[in-house]
Amino acid sequence: MTVRVLLADDEHLIRGALAALLGLEDDLEVVAEAASGPEAIAMARAHRPDVAVLDLQMPGADGVRVATALRAELPGCHTMIVTGHGRPGHLKRALAAGVRGFVPKTVSAQRLAEIIRAVHAGSRYVDPELAADAISAGDSPLTAREAEVLELAADGAPVAEIARRASLSPGTVRNYLSSAVSKLGAENRHTAVRLARERGWV
Amino acid sequence: MTVRVLLADDEHLIRGALAALLGLEDDLEVVAEAASGPEAIAMARAHRPDVAVLDLQMPGADGVRVATALRAELPGCHTMIVTGHGRPGHLKRALAAGVRGFVPKTVSAQRLAEIIRAVHAGSRYVDPELAADAISAGDSPLTAREAEVLELAADGAPVAEIARRASLSPGTVRNYLSSAVSKLGAENRHTAVRLARERGWV
DNA sequence: GGGCCCTCATGACATTTGTCATCGCCGGCC
DNA sequence: GGCCGGCGATGACAAATGTCATGAGGGCCC
Secondary structure (H helix, E strand, O other): OOEEEEEEOOOHHHHHHHHHHHHHOOOEEEEEEEOOHHHHHHHHHHHOOOEEEEEOOOOOOOHHHHHHHHHHHOOOOEEEEEEOOOOHHHHHHHHHOOOOEEEEOOOOHHHHHHHHHHHHOOOOEEOHHHHHHHHHHOOOOOOHHHHHHHHHOOOOOOHHHHHHHHOOOHHHHHHHHHHHHHHHOOOOHHHHHHHHHHHOOO | OOEEEEEEOOOHHHHHHHHHHHHHOOOEEEEEEEOOHHHHHHHHHHHOOOEEEEEOOOOOOOHHHHHHHHHHHOOOOEEEEEEOOOOHHHHHHHHHOOOOEEEEOOOOHHHHHHHHHHHHOOOOEEOHHHHHHHHHHOOOOOOHHHHHHHHHOOOOOOHHHHHHHHOOOHHHHHHHHHHHHHHHOOOOHHHHHHHHHHHOOO
8 A cells, every 4th residue: 555645845856856766666646746735635636645744944834834734624734844944933834833843954865764654553643853842942931922023024124014914013022022032042033033033933 | 968956955844845846857966955054065075966956045154154164175166146035245256156057046946956956957047026126225335444344333232342353443344334334324223224135245 | 645445443332132120910720 | 909911102412324525556557
């Protein structure tokens, strides 16, 4: 009995090579490929794979968003995320979205094939190193608003614009930023953004 | 006559898959693989490949740095860069380092094989879209000091620290930042950093 | 020599940002 | 009911940042 796999990655080079390698395993069959988030959802709808292997960063909708959509629409389809640089927060988001496997691209194809089988069989698999990172990063000390405001500050926008985009008073924005900065032990909001990014809290 | 290829990419999944696919071409032979910059240089020294296919982002030393080293040490070895997200500046740096090919990971393996052959034959190949981006981005309007100071401002450090690290007076730093911001049409230094990054000017 | 640009600096000024105290409102919890 | 924490806001103040004018020195080119 073969496992029907959907492969989604915007890098054609990787996707094609991966499809070829996984195709060599006689119990795996790549039934569909996609180069973007929306395309992945459409292909899944059309081909109803057993396992969807999703790249984290894709145009349109990232892997976690796709996983969320698939979970609602195709409950029988298990999802897993493959990523280049795994941040702790991504892992948390992914697990919350019902993702069953989370692996970095540093694993071998052989190993990936094993993990696909395990996920199909119903187990979960999380890369040990990424898991350790996620645990050591701990939970976010930021409240919902603090995280939101920090996110809006990410691209260097001035307070006035953040306030406009968040529909808040400028003073309130400065308060949230200030408390976020102090909670993160940063010396200003820009380093705070960087720290929160590294820990996956935004 | 077969082309001897060195493959360097820190993502085992991609590297292995790519090696397998390129190995299918009967005029290409992957003679060495590396997962980091220094390793790539060591492997090249040991195996003397005809073409080195280098990922842009690798631990230790990035693809361009490796290319520079190889150019000096193995003039007979042509280098090419494969990258996920190609920024205009990277392309410029790469060409300056004597790289003969520059392609995004969105090409197919088939296409990559053709390009490897072309590079081995002595031609150059640059992805048309990346080339267009590089041209439209134009040359950096920043002076050497402006770029340096902007770089130091990248991680959100306050002016005082930038001044210390650049051995400049704080006032001078603010002047350079101010002129960089105005040249880039940004509204503050942080968006200026982002813009310069996008255009590959830092 | 005379421009022109880059480098580095200083001083002055307006604006933005960071910090703090304080307030009202709501929701959960003991 | 009382307490606490999050949310949203205001006002005030200090510090950092952005902007501008101005100056001296050096290198380059015509």
